Amino acid sequence: MSNASTINNEDYFQINSEILASFSKHRPPLDLYVFREDICVLEPIFRKGGRLTDQQAEKIAELCAAGNLFVAHSDQNVYKRHMVRQLDLVLLDPNLKEGEVAELCILGVTQCYNNYYEQPVPDMMELLYRDVMVITEYIWNDKHRINSFMRRLYRKWSPAKHAVNTMIVGTWLWMQKEKEYARKEFDRLMLAMTVHDVGMCKVPQFLLTKASNLKPDERDKMAQHTISSVKLMQKSDLKFEELIRACFEHHERMDGSGYPQHLKGNQISSVGKITAVADSFAAMITERPYAKAKDFAVAAKELYENAKYDTVYSGLLSTAFVAGGPLSEHVDMDAKFDDFVSTSS
Numbered sequence: 001m002s003n004a005s006t007i008n009n010e011d012y013f014q015i016n017s018e019i020l021a022s023f024s025k026h027r028p029p030l031d032l033y034v035f036r037e038d039i040c041v042l043e044p045i046f047r048k049g050g051r052l053t054d055q056q057a058e059k060i061a062e063l064c065a066a067g068n069l070f071v072a073h074s075d076q077n078v079y080k081r082h083m084v085r086q087l088d089l090v091l092l093d094p095n096l097k098e099g100e101v102a103e104l105c106i107l108g109v110t111q112c113y114n115n116y117y118e119q120p121v122p123d124m125m126e127l128l129y130r131d132v133m134v135i136t137e138y139i140w141n142d143k144h145r146i147n148s149f150m151r152r153l154y155r156k157w158s159p160a161k162h163a164v165n166t167m168i169v170g171t172w173l174w175m176q177k178e179k180e181y182a183r184k185e186f187d188r189l190m191l192a193m194t195v196h197d198v199g200m201c202k203v204p205q206f207l208l209t210k211a212s213n214l215k216p217d218e219r220d221k222m223a224q225h226t227i228s229s230v231k232l233m234q235k236s237d238l239k240f241e242e243l244i245r246a247c248f249e250h251h252e253r254m255d256g257s258g259y260p261q262h263l264k265g266n267q268i269s270s271v272g273k274i275t276a277v278a279d280s281f282a283a284m285i286t287e288r289p290y291a292k293a294k295d296f297a298v299a300a301k302e303l304y305e306n307a308k309y310d311t312v313y314s315g316l317l318s319t320a321f322v323a324g325g326p327l328s329e330h331v332d333m334d335a336k337f338d339d340f341v342s343t344s345s
């Protein structure tokens, strides 16, 4: 590492070769600065909007490899949008803090889910799958990182935000319970949680936000989403056990009052039970057209006191949000999302 690493300047951050290579070679989307070792200052080497010749691009690549290429913090939003589109880059940037990575991952999955929801075809699922696998990779390397995601649950409802909330809460619950597990199981579980409701895209959208009680035929249409989810995932060649259980059993209840199969108690798989708790919790903490967002601790307590849910999982959840605990401080993820969407071109 060069002297540049001794620069202690809040206004700039260093970028590495892998990140540089992810930009357009001739038209990087942001300003670039080079560290001049002789005079110990950063000076501009490229202005966004311009075009680099092959020779200039190679020179910049060399400077970058030597650790002398910098980006201004004022271009942070451009940089973050770039990362959200190519989420695997978050695994390569050592400058990102844990909370920033969690934020970018959440934004990436939210976007991909939205895109899939609008266009439920295998190519879109492939992109969602890819992003979820970036998150499992990131958390797998340090399991405590799941807490940074738990501090960033959405409080406003949309299909994508609901999917992300369920993904995070369900994975957290599973990790607390399982303790030891293989990477493959972890990958599958997180993906299953994310897509538990994808079949909702086949349900008439007005039903999703309907304030009054559903009529019997509307209820039937709604109930179809469990099987639609499984079918949609099969189109993407995704048909493993955890996924089928999450999609098909997340509306089953311990007392047999759920749907579609009216399973009872241990007829419901553990993945089904986890998804039920995570799904309900994810919905309760968000503001919906027909209900106010509940406080985390209140929602968890309600689930724990409700005999329809497995108390092993609702119990774990009710211990999560204690005052002063690792999850007691919360980040306004809806504001981050709005900010991201409003600055995206």
Ligand SMILES: [Fe+2]
Residues within 6 Å of the ligand: 196, 197, 225, 250, 251
């Ligand atoms: Fe559902």
Ligand SMILES: [Fe+2]
Residues within 6 Å of the ligand: 162, 166, 196, 197, 279
């Ligand atoms: Fe759901």
